[in-house]
Amino acid sequence: xxxxxxxxxxxxxxxxxxxxxxxxxxxxxxxxxxxxxxxxxxxxxxxxxxxxxxxxxxxxxxxxxxxxxxxxxxxxxxxxxxxxxxxxxxxxxxxxxxxxxxxxxxxxxxxxxxxxxxxxxxxxxxxxxxxxxxxxxxxxxxxxxxxxxxxxxxxxxxxx
Numbered sequence: 001x002x003x004x005x006x007x008x009x010x011x012x013x014x015x016x017x018x019x020x021x022x023x024x025x026x027x028x029x030x031x032x033x034x035x036x037x038x039x040x041x042x043x044x045x046x047x048x049x050x051x052x053x054x055x056x057x058x059x060x061x062x063x064x065x066x067x068x069x070x071x072x073x074x075x076x077x078x079x080x081x082x083x084x085x086x087x088x089x090x091x092x093x094x095x096x097x098x099x100x101x102x103x104x105x106x107x108x109x110x111x112x113x114x115x116x117x118x119x120x121x122x123x124x125x126x127x128x129x130x131x132x133x134x135x136x137x138x139x140x141x142x143x144x145x146x147x148x149x150x151x152x153x154x155x156x157x158x159x160x
Contacts, residue, residue: 002056006064010077013103014042018057019071020049025083026071032083032090033073042104076102 009016015033019026030045048054048070062068065079073080075098080089089095099105 002053003060005053006057006060009044009046010074012076014044014076015099015102015104016044016046016074017071018046018048018061018074021047022049023070023083025069028083029071029073029086032086032095035090036096036099037106038099038104039106075099075104 006018009018015038017026017029017033019030021027033043036043048057051057058068058070061070061072061079065072065081067082069082071082071086073082073086080086080098086095089098096105
């Protein structure tokens with residue numbers, strides 16, 4: 001029963017963490033993984049502390065991973081270890097590649113997890129270009145080329 005429970009949770013494109021909320025290493029693993037932007041349904045935290053079969057689940061962990069301690073962190077169907085292991089993989093830059101390799105992370109447009117600042121930089125140009133698209137004859141009156149850089153510099157565009 002415990003074996004089946006664990007097996008049903010593990011998927012090739014998913015990260016699963018079996019944990020106990022009071023465990024500091026579990027908290028550590030959860031915090032590290034929470035920094036990443038996962039696709040919906042590709043990260044699952046499973047609290048085993050209140051389960052009747054908790055001990056059997058941990059015995060099964062010993063059988064398949066060599067340790068019965070929690071957290072047990074699985075990337076896909078492979079156990080990568082516990083809290084310290086996840087933290088070390090994150091620190092040396094390997095964790096993100098592992099998460100990307102199974103397709104668990106959201107696609108990023110730039111080099112940062114948070115593209116909010118980049119979008120804020122582009123917003124004025126996008127607004128100007130949207131206005132220009134509503135005025136197809138503008139290029140004839142201004143003689144300009146409709147580029148984003150020009151749109152931000154041309155007084156005709158900024159004023160409109």
